[in-house]
Each structure stands twice: as structure tokens, then as C-alpha cells.
Amino acid sequence: MKILGIGNAIIDVISKVDDKFINENGLTKSTMKLIFDEHEFNKLIKNLKIEKTVSGGSIANSIVGLSQLGNKVGFIGKISDDEFGIKYEEGLNKENVEYLYSKKKEKLPTGTCLILVTPDSERTMCTFLGTAGKINDNDIEIDAIKNSDLIFLEGYLWDEGDPKKAFKKAIDNSKRVAMSLSDLFCVERHKPHFLELVKNKLDIIFANEQEITSLFSTKNFSEVIEFSKELNKLIVITRGEKGAIAIQGNEVFENDIQKNLNIIDLTGAGDLFAAGFLHGIINKFSIKECLQKGTEMSSKVIQQIGARL
Numbered sequence: 001m002k003i004l005g006i007g008n009a010i011i012d013v014i015s016k017v018d019d020k021f022i023n024e025n026g027l028t029k030s031t032m033k034l035i036f037d038e039h040e041f042n043k044l045i046k047n048l049k050i051e052k053t054v055s056g057g058s059i060a061n062s063i064v065g066l067s068q069l070g071n072k073v074g075f076i077g078k079i080s081d082d083e084f085g086i087k088y089e090e091g092l093n094k095e096n097v098e099y100l101y102s103k104k105k106e107k108l109p110t111g112t113c114l115i116l117v118t119p120d121s122e123r124t125m126c127t128f129l130g131t132a133g134k135i136n137d138n139d140i141e142i143d144a145i146k147n148s149d150l151i152f153l154e155g156y157l158w159d160e161g162d163p164k165k166a167f168k169k170a171i172d173n174s175k176r177v178a179m180s181l182s183d184l185f186c187v188e189r190h191k192p193h194f195l196e197l198v199k200n201k202l203d204i205i206f207a208n209e210q211e212i213t214s215l216f217s218t219k220n221f222s223e224v225i226e227f228s229k230e231l232n233k234l235i236v237i238t239r240g241e242k243g244a245i246a247i248q249g250n251e252v253f254e255n256d257i258q259k260n261l262n263i264i265d266l267t268g269a270g271d272l273f274a275a276g277f278l279h280g281i282i283n284k285f286s287i288k289e290c291l292q293k294g295t296e297m298s299s300k301v302i303q304q305i306g307a308r309l
């Protein structure tokens with residue numbers, strides 16, 4: 001297998017609602033709310049008409065993108081043997097992703113992101129991580145790791161206790177490791193651990209400008225570049241309007257954004273950028289060509305709704 005992704009298995013459940021539903025449930029339109037109480041989440045979802053389900057999560061989105069580009073890929077993410085868990089597995093199989101996790105009935109249900117679409121096309125999200133965040137080292141199949149050219153991890157999944165053990169098992173048995181820092185909040189919460197991973201364990205790091213600046217505690221972007229050069233890794237940074245940059249050893253590669261796009265939804269931009277870039281890496285593209293492929297994929301996905309092409 002070319003690439004094995006390990007991440008939060010979250011099923012996106014898309015439902016159309018009116019503004020009244022948003023207000024009555026105390027939600028703030030166009031934001032993402034994390035829900036920790038299963039009863040609160042069930043109350044929200046129980047009377048909704050489900051328009052569509054998508055097997056999501058950041059790394060899963062990247063892995064599907066890689067599959068669509070013709071690569072042999074797999075995914076490990078924890079689900080429960082319930083209605084959404086079954087749909088999650090079916091969704092990945094349909095995209096030719098080998099799902100390498102044997103589901104069983106868990107205490108918590110399958111992780112779900114409820115995407116509420118109001119008549120003005122705004123998306124309000126409510127995420128219940130469920131069993132997705134409970135991944136442990138027993139969920140990681142060593143043979144699958146050893147048989148993959150590269151594994152791709154997400155910062156969202158990293159947490160003290162069991163997830164940390166799962167990460168360690170995956171990294172210790174892999175040939176090459178890429179990781180997305182995922183989110184500024186994630187970086188700030190786990191800064192010393194992430195820095196240790198970047199310095200000593202990872203080969204390829206994906207981040208946006210805010211995440212990497214926070215991780216390195218630098219004052220400006222030129223300091224980020226200097227610090228990256230010293231690490232001697234492949235560090236790939238997306239910079240919004242300023243395009244993307246990759247730093248490998250002392251070499252710095254840049255790529256501009258595509259102009260005149262009809263931008264509709266930025267949901268999957270980072271996930272699909274990583275898919276394009278890693279497609280280049282495993283197919284022996286130059287770093288500049290990897291950046292171009294990442295930019296091409298992210299430019300396509302932001303011109304439509306959702307994180308799938």
C-alpha cells in the first residue's frame with residue numbers, strides 16, 4: 001500500500017434546517033460547536049431529515065483524495081458497530097479506500113459531525129467525537145503499517161493516554177511519517193509534544209502559517225523559514241492568499257495560489273492540498289510539482305460544497 005491514513009473517523013451528516021431550528025437549539029450560525037454530551041447530541045439529531053452522509057474526518061478526506069488520484073490507500077479510524085458506523089465503512093469502500101479497522105459495538109457511538117444547512121447556504125456544525133477519539137494501540141494493525149510506504153497522521157487525534165500510545169505504535173513501525181498539525185487550538189494545547197514529534201519522529205509536516213508560527217514560537221515568517229531549515233525535515237506550509245511553501249533542508253520552494261476562482265466553501269482546502277502534495281511525493285514528483293498538485297486539488301475543492309471532489 002502506498003499511504004495509510006490514521007485519524008478521527010467522523011461521519012458527516014448533512015441536513016437542511018431553517019433559522020428557527022438554529023435559534024431554538026442555542027446554536028450560533030456558521031460556527032462549529034463541539035458537543036460532549038451524547039443525550040444533547042441525540043436530541044439535536046433525532047427529528048432531522050438526513051439529506052446525505054459522507055465518511056469524513058480530516059485525514060479520511062485526504063485519503064479519499066489520494067484514492068481518486070489512483071493511489072492504493074488505506075485508513076484506520078475507530079467507529080462503533082452502529083448505523084453510522086456501517087455507513088462510514090461503506091462510504092470509504094465506495095471510494096476504493098481499504099478500511100483497516102474491525103468494528104465492534106463500543107460504549108460510545110460512531111463520531112458524527114452534524115452539518116446544518118440553512119436557506120442562505122450557511123453551514124452550522126455540531127460535532128460529537130463519540131468513539132473516534134478513543135483510539136488505542138490495539139486498534140493499530142502493525143502489518144498494515146509495515147506494508148505502507150508512508151503513514152499520514154492528524155494532530156486532532158493526538159491526546160494523552162490511549163491515542164498517544166496508538167500514535168507511538170504507528171510511528172515506531174512505519175517507514176515514513178507525515179502529519180498534519182490540524183488546528184491552532186491543537187498546536188497550542190500540545191505544543192511541547194508536537195515540537196518533539198516534529199524534531200525527532202516526523203518526516204513530512206503539514207501546517208498553515210498560524211499553526212507553524214505558534215509551534216515554533218517565532219515572531220515572523222522569516223524566522224519560521226530559518227527554524228525549519230535547521231530541522232532538516234520537509235515542512236509544507238499553506239499561507240492562504242500568499243500560496244504555499246515547502247522547506248526541505250536549506251531549500252525553499254514556493255507556489256502561488258490559482259487566481260479568479262469561484263470560492264464557495266473552504267471546508268476541505270487543507271485536506272485536499274495534503275492529498276495532492278502526498279500524491280506527488282509517492283509518485284516521485286519534484287517538490288515544486290508536489291506544491292502545484294496540492295494547489296490544484298485545493299483549488300478544485302473550494303469551488304464546490306463539501307470536502308470531496
